[in-house]
Amino acid sequence: MKKYIRLFLFYSFCLFLSVSFAQKGSDNHLVYPKIHKRPTTEIHYGNKVIDEYSNLKKLEDSVVKDWFKAQDSLAESYFVGNDLMKEYLNRFKKLQNNAESSVSMIRISEVGNYFYLKYDDSLEYEKLFFRENLADNEKELFDPSQDGKEDLSITYLRPSFDGKKIAIGFNENGNFSSKVLIFDLEKKQILKDVITNINPDFGGIEWLPDSSGFIYLYFPEVDKSKPGYKKNSFSVIHKLGENPENRKPIFQANEDLQIPEDFYPKVKIGSSLDKYIIGYAASSDDYYDSYIAKIPDVLQGKPDWMPFFQNEDAIFYDQGEVRGEDFIFRQGNLNGNLLGKVSIKDPDFNNPIVLAEGNKENPIVKFEVTKDHIYFARSLYGANVSLYVQNSSNEIKQLQPPFDPGYASFFGESAKHNNIGVGMDGWTSDYTRYLINEDGSFSREALSPLLAYPEFENIITEQIMVTSHDGVEVPLSLVYKEGLKKKSANEVFIYVYGAYGESMSPFFSPLFLDWAAQGGILAFPHVRGGGEKGKEWHEQGMKNLKYNSWKDLIACTEALINLNLTAPGLISLYTSSAGGITAGMAVNERPDLYSSFIAEVPRLNPLGLESSSTASSTSYLEYGTVKDSTEFIGLVRMDPYLNVRSEISYPAVLVMPSYNDDRIPLWDSGKYIAKLQNSYQINNPFLMDIDYQNGHETVGDYDESVRLYSKIFSFAKSNMKH
Structure with a gap:
């Protein structure tokens, strides 16, 4: 799950739109670009679905194109006049300069x-x-x-x-x-x-x-x-x-x-x-x-x-290695997963040689094979990694790394030698690469200098379990300053994903940790749809069970309030990509819980994409397809755009799509923001800041990331309601 934090987007200034707005502490008054509704109706299995802004799919239409440019200019103008944005830019530049060498x-x-x-x-x-x-x-x-x-x-x-x-x-x-x-x-x-x-x-x-x-x-x-x-x-x-x-x-x-x-x-x-x-x-x-x-x-x-092997054999596609006449692999099962081995000439994936096992709470998440050894990692609830080595005699030994990692990834392995390394980091531990010696000890690779961040030395982490709507316990990771008072005035920044079996693995980011250093709380709910508790955890947040993802998020948000750590109006919700469904639906169901909703390259209209004739991905395996009557109902239920309610008050919203996104088209975010802007409320800003340069996973440089996260955190901070 490293890729989501390294999606640094580049923002260009387009047209200047005359906009009046007030600074923090006053109501925002924004003049939104106008676009007429062009509703279309689809009927599937006797169910009528009205798409009010289907005209926004015509991205080459001059009216639509100008509307998107005006939306982007509105967002840029908003940030140009935001004093908090300037403060974050200055502070983040100093933090990021640490990493430039x-x-x-x-x-x-x-x-x-x-x-x-x-x-x-x-x-x-x-x-x-x-x-x-x-x-x-x-x-x-x-x-x-x-x-x-x-x-x-x-x-x-x-x-x-x-x-x-x-x-x-x-x-x-x-x-x-x-x-x-x-x-x-x-x-x-x-x-x-x-x-x-x-x-x-x-x-x-x-x-x-x-x-x-x-x-x-x-x-x-x-x-x-x-x-x-x-x-x-x-x-x-x-x-x-x-x-x-x-x-x-x-x-x-x-x-x-x-x-x-x-x-x-x-x-x-x-x-x-x-x-x-x-x-x-x-x-x-x-x-x-x-x-x-x-x-x-x-x-x-x-x-x-x-x-x-076939799909039903439950072999994780990226976790298989040929070694001579054997094939070593990671396989899912009812109890969690295992490392197994079969003969290539006569493979029996139903009865493999079992090398090691992981359970639902602490599954094996990755492994690598050297000339004589197998190294593997388990991850407890997606946030606490333990490392192991198995020798040629099948004896397993737990390794003792220099610190307790929240994320680990092996590198440098080969069938020709026993050299291997591991890169590790965590919520408060910077990413560091180590070589694993033959005796199991660790030596720092030292290719780059260790960076010092004294401003984060008093930041601590904990993981609590939250009971969700159906009694299932959901892990929730918290990051905050030591000595934080349990009072309802704490400002919270939630980052959620919950899709494709990707765990919300701990990552070290000075730009995120700044929130905790300034006295706030970072919260990372490990909701269903992710992989924190193995394949079953993923499946419980897929297709017609997708509602578990956003109900887990709502439960985690309510838990923060019930623990007196914060209060409604002081919780900003952030997500990216497929997490847009989880976060967007949580906002639809409980808008009162959140002060702002921020989404990068988000998926907000899954039904629209899965029913599109130009759909060009296999995302229907995750969300469902309109070709199946049951899965169609699930798609409608999980669609944030279709489920926007005009009669209620929404928090401040900032969506940040990419014009060149190869997975989620621009109209996905456009339809969502148009529907919000044309609802009956004007209390909070609803903005769309478009990246016209990059794609879904294009990595930007240091300045781009500073600008991106300055926007994100200043928007979150300026819309807190004490």
Whole structure:
């Protein structure tokens, strides 16, 4: 769940709209841009659904386009005149300057070469650096300006197994498609092999074991205005030196492989020693159908794909490793999950060799395999990680890291050696990378300096259990200053997600911790729909059970009030992406609980997207489809836009969509904000701040993140009602 905190959006100033508004302490008076309703009616299974602002789907219509630009200008004008925004900008710049000299996107080849990005203060962009090994001196490897690019932000790195080449990705203008270049370390130059129509978030470069080329997921249509957008993708094998335009499909839908057009046929190669390649029919589900082929056949361009594990085998798609003639994997079950092993030649996923087990409260969340060991992590309620190693004799030993992590991720592993590291952080512990020694001890990787944040030394955390509407206990993580008085005047900032089985894992962010340092409370409800208690926790917040997600959130909010930690009107609610359903519906049902609702690239009209003829994702696996009568009812029930009630008073609202979002179209947020602005209330601001530069998961630079979170927290703070 790291990606949500690193979604830094870039904001550009558009038209200036004359707007009058008051500063904190007075009622806001905003003149909203006008748009006429153009209602359409859909009837599904005898149920009538009225879409009042369906005209906003016509994004190329000049009237609609101008309305969106005016909305963005209104939001920008609001923040230009907000004194709190200026205070946050100044304070956040000082906090963020701490991190500017650190390295990012560290990648390690199988032979131990280090590749990483490092920010250049004078040039204000990142360059690619290289070390032969960790003890070697760093060398500047690639300056993105030498390629003549306007966009100098490197968004993807993947070194070959032998460390002699590295794939470098650039996302251009926030579009879905990226461009990947190949840098040859021996020739010290960019090769002519330019890969297009690729999106590393959906499937990046998988280097062939001999590093002679790679396989990648190719998208025939990357224009979101076209009907085939993101559909019918297939994996392509590319040998270095060949013409990238002469694409050779290696894994795709055909008569033998019945892969739906909106699934993604991608592959995984884990080591230069691998004798097999795994192909996945990828989707938004946790479990995939898979196929397996022999590497020599793949290299010849003639793989014989054989069925391997299936969706019903409950194998977590990203947690499987080929080791010789064995396949080691993470598998869900009724009690939680397990680490298992089967023979590739005769796999029996119903009766695997069980290596380790996790339960619902403390499931195994990830693992990696080295030459002789298996390392894995458990996560208690999604916020307290414990680490383990299993040796070749199947003996399991718990490791003792330097601090108790809330999040951990392994790196540097390979079937060729026993080297491995782990990156860890938590709500109050900065992300730090450690090497795990053979004896189980830890040594800091020391590639970047440890950053000191004395202003957060007295910040503490705790996790409490909250009883939800149906008696189920929901974990709630709290972060606040030591000695905080339990009084009803505390200001609370809630961050919630609750979808796709993604846990709200602890993360270290000075920009978030500032809220606690200023005397407020950070609250992170681990609601159903996430993965904090394993796959069942996810399933209890999916489709027709989605209501559990927002009712868990409401229960956690009420618990904060009942514990006398805060009061209605002093609770700001923040979310992103799919969390828009959870948070948006909580606001619809209990608007009295919240002072403001802030949503980044949010999903607010799921029925509209799932019923759209241009839908280009497998999100229906998470929310439901209009093609099923029961799931249709669930979609209507979970839709924040359709369930906006004009007769009640809503909190202040700030939605922050992206124009180039490949997953959630701009009209999703537009319809929601239009409905709020045209309701019968004028007490609170309802704003839409649009990012016209980036996409759903485009990462911005330091200044962009400072500006983004200055808006978020100043909006939250300025709309508190004491």
